[in-house]
Amino acid sequence: MxxxxxxxxxxxxxxxxxxxxxxxxxAPTQIFVEAFAEFGVAVSLEEARGPMGMGKWDHIRTLCNQPQIAERYRAVFDRLPSDEDVTALYERFMPLQIEKIALxxxxxxxxxxxxxxxxxxxxxxxxxxxxxxxxxxxxxxxxxxxxxxxxxxxxxxxxxxxxxxxxxxxxxxxxxxxxxxxxxxxxxxxxxxxxxxxxxxxxxxxxxxxxxxxxxxxxxxxxxxxxxxxxxxxxxxxxxxxxxxxxxxxxxxxxxxxxxxxxxxxxxxxxxxxx
Known part of the structure; x- marks a missing residue:
């Protein structure tokens, strides 16, 4: 054959x-902005769009690896975001996403x-x-x-x-x-x-x-x-x-x-x- x-x-x-x-x-980008804001960390819509297309946990991890976002996180929590912090952000992101996806x-x-x-x-x-x-x-x-x-x-x-x-x-x-x-x-x-x-x-x-x-x-x-x-x-x-x-x-x-x-x-x- x-x-x-x-x-x-x-x-x-x-x-x-x-x-x-x-x-x-x-739908996905705006919710990233809102999820980070609930932790007191500012992320712009343009920054949130950067890793779009990845799975959402990986997307948040990639955002947290950005030096300027990592420093904003450090200013609030006195540490750089760990994987556990990424998971906490992800767990806040998920219900927000489900709630607002219809918009x-x-x-x-x-x-x-x-x-x-x-x-x-x-x-x-x-x-x-x-x-x-x-x-x-x-x-x-x-x-x-x-x-x-x-x-x-x-x-x-x-x-x-x-x-x-x-x-x-x-x-x-x-x-x-x-x-x-x-x-x-x-x-x-x-x-x-x-x-x-x-x-x-x-x-x-x-x-x-x-x-x-x-x-x-x-x-x-x-x-x-x-x-x-x-x-x-x-x-x-x-x-x-x-x-x-x-x-x-x-x-x-x-x-x-x-x-x-x-x-x-x-x-x-x-x-x-x-x-």
């Missing part, structure tokens, strides 16, 4: 906040039509997130009420290692019965999510405008002057350079066209690991 490269995509693995729901990815649960405009177009192309819809399972249950419930149901969902605490490790993406491959990782495309608005897809051997698509990197509401995004939008796209493209996405698009609305382009590349014998 000989190895046969896939000729077409079989599945997409979609992120959640900033990709399918919550334009601007406000930012709206589907990204055009997402349902784009996903319907992907299904029309015969693709399965996998998904994963930096949210733990208890939060994902609420996110999935709210999305279902708005008309979006993924074929499979993997939370960050359902695998040994969250992003940027490939475990969540690969769990989708197994659950969806995909025959080859090269027949999958990972779509995300964060660099850990793109690294996840890259490490899993998938095609990757980075979203520049609907998620964490731009950090604006849909209305603010649509109101950006053309020159400012072009500058922001360029800035965000530079942010993604290290994770090497195969494609960059504004929002999920453009994904069906990218899928067609990837199918053409697969038909020519191209593979994601080669680029």
């Amino acid at each position: 000989h190895y046969q490269q896939p000729a077409r995509l079989q599945a997409v693995v979609l992120d959640w906040a900033g990709t399918v729901v919550d334009f601007g990815s406000f 930012h649960s709206a589907l990204i405009p055009g997402a349902l039509d784009a996903i319907a177009a992907l299904r029309d192309q015969g693709l399965k819809i996998g998904s994963c997130s930096g949210y733990p399972a208890v939060v994902m249950a609420k996110v999935v419930e709210l999305a279902r009420a708005n008309g979006y149901i993924a074929d499979h969902v993997v939370a960050t605490d359902e695998v040994p290692n969250g992003r940027p490790h490939p475990a969540q993406a690969l769990a989708n491959v197994i659950a969806l019965g995909v025959s080859d990782v090269a027949a999958c495309v990972k779509v995300d608005d964060t660099w850990p999510g793109i690294l996840e897809g890259r490490s899993a051997g998938m095609w990757t698509v980075a979203l520049t405008c609907s998620g964490n990197a731009l950090g604006l509401t849909y209305e603010q995004f649509k109101a950006l002057p053309a020159e400012k939008l072009a500058a922001e796209r360029a800035r965000i493209s530079r942010m993604f350079e290290g994770s090497r996405p195969h494609y960059l698009i504004d929002t999920i609305c453009e994904l069906p066209g990218v899928v067609e382009a990837i199918n053409a590349r697969l038909a020519r014998g191209e593979m994601p690991q080669s680029y």
Whole structure:
């Protein structure tokens, strides 16, 4: 028996906040700010966005490792934040996240039509997130009420290692019965999510405008002057350079066209690991 490269995509693995729901990815970032504030430590929204895409405990640990945030913590508690302190912050973050997730649960405009177009192309819809399972249950419930149901969902605490490790993406491959990782495309608005897809051997698509990197509401995004939008796209493209996405698009609305382009590349014998 000989190895046969896939000729077409079989599945997409979609992120959640900033990709399918919550334009601007406000739900997770704002809660980090509030959780730290309850401990008397100031963290800006921009700082909170930095490690977005990681599992939430790892996200808080990464924030606490930032020298300026660590010093603010020391000023309040007379010590640098330990793993036990990170866990205490995480345990405050979780109920806040569950309580307020519905405030930012709206589907990204055009997402349902784009996903319907992907299904029309015969693709399965996998998904994963930096949210733990208890939060994902609420996110999935709210999305279902708005008309979006993924074929499979993997939370960050359902695998040994969250992003940027490939475990969540690969769990989708197994659950969806995909025959080859090269027949999958990972779509995300964060660099850990793109690294996840890259490490899993998938095609990757980075979203520049609907998620964490731009950090604006849909209305603010649509109101950006053309020159400012072009500058922001360029800035965000530079942010993604290290994770090497195969494609960059504004929002999920453009994904069906990218899928067609990837199918053409697969038909020519191209593979994601080669680029």
